[in-house]
Amino acid sequence: MKKPLHEQLQISLHEINEMLLHIIQSDHELQRSSVLYASVEQLIMAGGKRLRPIMALVGGRFGTSERAHLAWKAAGLLEYMHMASLIHDDIIDDSPLRRGEQSLHAATDIGTAVHAGNYMIARALEWSSEDELIDENFYMGAELAALITELCVGEYDQLQHRFDFSMTLDEYLEKTKRKTALLMGACMSAGARAAGADEAVANKLYEFGEALGIAFQIHDDLLDFTCSSEQLGKPSGADLRNGNITLPIIYALEDEELRRQLLLLHRDATEAQFNEAIEAVKKSAVLDRSRQLAEQYTLKAKSILENFEGHPSIKDLQVLVSYFLKAV
């Protein structure tokens, strides 16, 4: 059996988690007895694949060894931004579970969860510029924090197109770039920039991460149909029930019979109508077709590798490509 991704890349998940904890532990304005501290700590301890910080650290390997440790700052900030966005997304999607545990707003309340997400980004930005190269790191961190606007536009897009079965493939890809792929591209390039890589290298790494990010989102779309609630740690079929138009749905709408069933759905449709539509999509060929598009984007990322011929860390990018190919 193949080793997990972090082991293949010789990255310690324990060290990443320690760094994430350190971000709150080193905030002298945050009381350890507070609900916020306990909530963020629990969120970190709940684990996860830590794909984003791993990608930032791999990006950092394209810089200089003297500055490699600065990629950790980018990795910490980006993972906090990701965790904060999940907290707010769970409220927006009215999702009671996250990785099998109660989501933060369900465990506390909506106001607490909103402020906790805000705190996490502000604190991570503050932390990323502590100790050394204060101005330079703050500038880099603020540039990353500015990406929130793009993530939000992706979310507005999703919100405005709930149960909008006229969404095209191009519109879906544009939304996916903003909502998911942009942050993954930024992980690769920010790690590289922090570690002092050339701008051209950082830009190519962005393209690489963005392509993998689209493949990742399509894979996530598929999980909604292929996994049980227990496996997902959240309700299965939640995307469709929330009216989020994902890639399998766009493909399903091309089939006359599936289209007829899907067009019956709206926010007040019955549980039986949703279940019937989900089962019909599962039995159709659209899941395989979606897998093929995810594979195409992973192969697009692979084609970018030729720009890094001869670089000792190209093998790490190959590991990422293999991981995403296997995942889809």
Place this chain on the structure above:
Amino acid sequence: MDKKLLLDTLDLVNELIHKQTNIELHADDRSLQELAEMIGSYCMTRSRKMTVLSCCMLISVGIRKHNHLLPDDKESLARSILDGDYLIGLIYRVAISRKEQKLLQKINPIYKRMQLQSLEGRGNEGFMTELKREIKDYLDQQSA
């Protein structure tokens, strides 16, 4: 009072806001008018004054969006959360693109502390006063 500074900045911010968000800011906030008056009194380019005031506007409205959530109205709740997130994110974008990152180093800690205060159940009444004090400090340093 330089009312034109406030109105021009408002136009600038509304132009910067992505159309898909449907957010439109208004100049009906007394504390923003006071900030505009203070910023307007400094000797610096009009463009810089507008950048500083833009960031104050965005943080003020962004915070208000997150402080007025309606949990029972899902649509409005989602919009308020996104609006607040977007407006706060836009502060970083505006300050970085206009080379005022040092201003962010002043604003970010106040914003963080305000989140902590909200989580402790304390009100944010002092926020605009603290923001005004930090902005004054920043402008004093910049124009020294």
